[in-house]
Amino acid sequence: MSPTPPARRLRLGLPRRVFSQVLLMQVAIAAGVAVLATGxxxxxxxxxxxDQAMRRxxxxxxxxxxLPDLAxxxxxxxxxxxxxxxxxxxxxxxxxxxxxxxxxDWRGVRWSHTDPKQIGGIVSTDPGxxxxxxxxxxxxxxxxxxxxRGKVPLRDSDGTVVGAVSxxxxxxSVRARLIHAIPGLLAYAGGALAVGALAAWLISRRVHRxxxxxxxxxxxxxxxxxxxxLHGIREGxxxxxxxxxxxxxxxxxxxxxxxxxxxxxxxxxxALGAGRTADVLAGRVTGTDLLTVRGQRVLxxxxxxxxxxxxxxxxxxxxxxxxxxxxxxxxRGLIDALRAQDHEHANRMHTLLGLxxxxxxxxxVEFVGEVVGDHRATAEQVTERIEDPLLAALLVGxxxxxxxxxxxLGVSDRTRLPDRLVDPQGLVTVVGNLVDNALDAVxxxxxxxxxxxxxxEGRTAILRVRDTGPGIPPEHRELIFTTGWSTKKPPAxxxxxxxxxLVRRLAERQGGSATVGEAHGGGAEFTVVLPExxxxxxxxxxxxxxPSAPQTAEEGT
Numbered sequence: 001m002s003p004t005p006p007a008r009r010l011r012l013g014l015p016r017r018v019f020s021q022v023l024l025m026q027v028a029i030a031a032g033v034a035v036l037a038t039g040x041x042x043x044x045x046x047x048x049x050x051d052q053a054m055r056r057x058x059x060x061x062x063x064x065x066x067l068p069d070l071a072x073x074x075x076x077x078x079x080x081x082x083x084x085x086x087x088x089x090x091x092x093x094x095x096x097x098x099x100x101x102x103x104x105d106w107r108g109v110r111w112s113h114t115d116p117k118q119i120g121g122i123v124s125t126d127p128g129x130x131x132x133x134x135x136x137x138x139x140x141x142x143x144x145x146x147x148x149r150g151k152v153p154l155r156d157s158d159g160t161v162v163g164a165v166s167x168x169x170x171x172x173s174v175r176a177r178l179i180h181a182i183p184g185l186l187a188y189a190g191g192a193l194a195v196g197a198l199a200a201w202l203i204s205r206r207v208h209r210x211x212x213x214x215x216x217x218x219x220x221x222x223x224x225x226x227x228x229x230l231h232g233i234r235e236g237x238x239x240x241x242x243x244x245x246x247x248x249x250x251x252x253x254x255x256x257x258x259x260x261x262x263x264x265x266x267x268x269x270x271a272l273g274a275g276r277t278a279d280v281l282a283g284r285v286t287g288t289d290l291l292t293v294r295g296q297r298v299l300x301x302x303x304x305x306x307x308x309x310x311x312x313x314x315x316x317x318x319x320x321x322x323x324x325x326x327x328x329x330x331x332r333g334l335i336d337a338l339r340a341q342d343h344e345h346a347n348r349m350h351t352l353l354g355l356x357x358x359x360x361x362x363x364x365v366e367f368v369g370e371v372v373g374d375h376r377a378t379a380e381q382v383t384e385r386i387e388d389p390l391l392a393a394l395l396v397g398x399x400x401x402x403x404x405x406x407x408x409l410g411v412s413d414r415t416r417l418p419d420r421l422v423d424p425q426g427l428v429t430v431v432g433n434l435v436d437n438a439l440d441a442v443x444x445x446x447x448x449x450x451x452x453x454x455x456x457e458g459r460t461a462i463l464r465v466r467d468t469g470p471g472i473p474p475e476h477r478e479l480i481f482t483t484g485w486s487t488k489k490p491p492a493x494x495x496x497x498x499x500x501x502l503v504r505r506l507a508e509r510q511g512g513s514a515t516v517g518e519a520h521g522g523g524a525e526f527t528v529v530l531p532e533x534x535x536x537x538x539x540x541x542x543x544x545x546x547p548s549a550p551q552t553a554e555e556g557t
Contacts, residue, residue: 026196026197026199026200026203027196027197027200029196030192030193030196030197030200031193031196033196034189034190034192034193034196035189037189037192050139050148053148053169054137054138054139054148054149054150054169055137055150056148056150056169057098057137057147057148057149057150057167057168057169058135058137058150058151058152058167059150060092060096060098060101060150060167061101061150061151061152061165061166061167062135062150062152063092064088064089064092064101064103064165064167065152065153065154065155065165067088069084069088070085070088070103070154070165071154071155071156071157071162071163072156073085073088074103074105074111074154074162074163075156075162079109079110079111079119079120080119081116081119083111085103085111085112086111086112086113086116086119088112089101089102089103089111089112090112090114093114098167098168098169099114099147099168099169099170100113100114100147100166100167100168101114101165101166101167102123102165102166102167102168103154103163103164103165104123104127104163104164104165104166105162105163106131106161106162106163107122108122108123108127108131109121109122109123110122110123111163123142123166124142125140125142125149125166127151127164127166129151130151130152130153130164130165130166131153131161131163131164132153132161133153133161134153135150135151135152135153136149136150136151136152137149137150138151142168145170147168147169147170148168148169149166149167149168149169150166150167151164151165151166151167152164152165233250233252234252235252235314235315235316236250236252236253236254236255236256236257236299236314236315236316236317237249237250237252237253237312237313237314237315238250238253238257238281238312238313238314238315239306239310239311239312239313240268240281240282240310240311240312240313241308241309241310242308242309242310244267244268244282244283245265245266245267246263246264246265246266246267246268246271247264247265247310248264249261249263249264252315253315256294256297256299256315256317257272257277257294257315258294258295259271259272267282268281268282269282272294276292276293276482277292277293277294277299277301280292280301280303280313281301281303281313283303283305283311286303288302289301289302290302290303291318293501293502293505297317298317298318299315299316299317299318300315300316300318301313301314301315301316302314351367352364352367355367381411382395382396382399382411385411385415385416385417385454386411386415386417386454387417387418387419388417388419388421388424388427389419390424390425390428391417391421391424391427391428391431391454394428394431394432395409395411395431395435395452398432398435398436398439401439402439402450405439405443406443406444406448407439407442407443407448407449407450408448408449408450409435409439409449409450409451409452410449410450410451410452411451411452411453411454412451412452412453412464414453414455415452415453415454415455416454416455416456417454417455417456417461418456418534420456420534420535420536421461421533421534421535422532422533422534422535423510423533426506426510427461427463427530427533429502429503429506430463430503430506430507430514430528430530431452431454431463431465433499433500433502433503434463434465434503434526434528435450435452435465436499437465437499437500437526438450438465438466438467438469438524438526439467441467441469441470441523441524442467442468442469442523445468445469447468448467448468448469449467449468450465450466450467450468451465451466451467452464452465453465453466456534458534459531459532459533459534459535459536460512460529460530460531460532460533460534461529461530461533461534462527462528462529462530463526463527463528463529463530464525464526464527464528465525465526466519466520466523466524466525467519467523467524468519468521468522468523469523469524470523471518471519471522471523471524472516472518472524477515477516477517480500480516481500481501481503481504481514482501500514503528507528507529507530510530510531510532510533511531511532512528512529512530512531512533513527513528513529514526514527514528514529515527
């Protein structure tokens with residue numbers, strides 16, 4: 001047999017669920033407010049009823065004292081249960097339902113009373129103020145018990161005070177009115193409590209749906225886990241509210257974007273400045289896996305709207321992946337150059353072998369001289385005009401690849417660039433990108449030609465790359481420098497639309513510019529101006545602090 005399950009212990013205390021706690025607290029608050037409001041209403045109500053009773057008693061006393069014959073009867077007749085003063089006082093008492101009406105002379109002797117036996121006796125309370133000509137309202141106790149009283153002086157036709165009139169309203173009737181009002185007040189309070197409880201239930205149901213029936217401890221744990229997760233993952237997260245302002249930036253997003261927590265509460269444009277990154281975060285650029293460049297980093301961004309009208313954007317760093325892709329493109333370019341040289345070398349060797357087999361030795365010697373001379377002439381032409389070895393080697397290699405693709409790659413006669421570059425790697429990146437874009441644009445077209453012009457004006461380097469391709473339409477001449485914009489099919493290992501953006505960013509970081517226009521005779525002409533690209537004559541220049549981007553063969557058209 002299975003062991004007997006342990007008895008479930010009764011747990012006392014507040015419920016754990018948010019729905020139950022919110023409902024209980026709101027009902028308690030509504031009940032407390034109803035009780036407090038009822039108490040605050042009853043306290044002045046009691047005083048108000050006392051005041052009303054005293055004023056009523058005073059009004060009856062004033063009316064009685066105004067009777068024209070009362071003062072005369074008080075002066076001319078003795079106090080008697082059958083006297084005119086007693087009869088008139090009783091008539092008024094019964095008509096007004098007062099507890100008593102006492103008419104007294106200037107000595108305080110009663111001439112009327114509810115109890116006839118009290119007539120002729122001295123009143124039990126001090127009538128001094130009334131006999132002095134003052135009107136009095138008070139709550140006091142006398143021979144008939146506690147009552148609300150009104151006392152007024154009784155004057156004769158000459159205005160002389162000859163006595164006083166005291167009227168009492170039973171205090172039990174005042175209390176009865178108060179007790180009679182309590183059920184109505186409680187009914188109103190109960191109705192208000194019921195409405196408050198219903199509103200509390202509706203609000204709690206909404207909270208129940210929004211919190212998904214979680215306990216407060218669960219919500220606190222989720223918030224802690226959320227903070228730990230957001231700040232621990234190696235992916236940037238930027239959350240925006242419904243107005244488009246940043247409300248959360250995790251540690252990785254701060255690192256990738258180069259911002260701090262001070263941007264919370266600002267719009268992407270205020271935090272990052274105008275540009276594609278701000279457009280992506282703000283939702284002005286839509287799509288998935290959107291490429292953007294922030295500083296020296298290539299980022300992939302995705303933006304997802306939230307139910308409250310805001311959005312969450314995630315950022316991934318693809319800088320290293322893009323660098324590997326560019327290195328792969330460079331390797332492929334080198335392989336293509338070697339393949340082209342190998343193919344060309346094989347053709348020449350076959351030609352030379354045929355000349356030797358035909359015993360055309362003089363022609364063979366002449367052929368070898370021409371081949372060596374042409375290659376040497378191309379290399380010498382580049383190195384004479386471009387003294388930097390990296391750029392010269394790049395253009396010699398690109399010339400070989402261009403020849404294999406049926407494109408004539410030449411160096412302009414105006415090219416003159418001394419070996420004083422501050423950042424040769426950066427210029428290699430710019431030249432490589434623009435030449436590869438030009439080769440792609442003219443490949444397969446008749447009389448295809450690409451011309452490179454590199455010259456120095458003081459410490460400024462000016463680069464122009466012209467081609468005989470279809471050119472760039474005027475409406476696209478700014479778009480091609482936008483990150484992620486391209487009309488080419490991307491390779492399998494990475495995205496297109498980055499190369500020209502990096503060219504412009506590299507130029508702008510050095511205070512220069514990158515533009516495109518129409519070349520003479522058709523085609524496109526890219527112009528890059530790099531101020532301070534060359535060191536002045538004298539000591540060896542310091543190493544540039546501006547990091548150069550790896551070479552890529554991507555174009556934005």
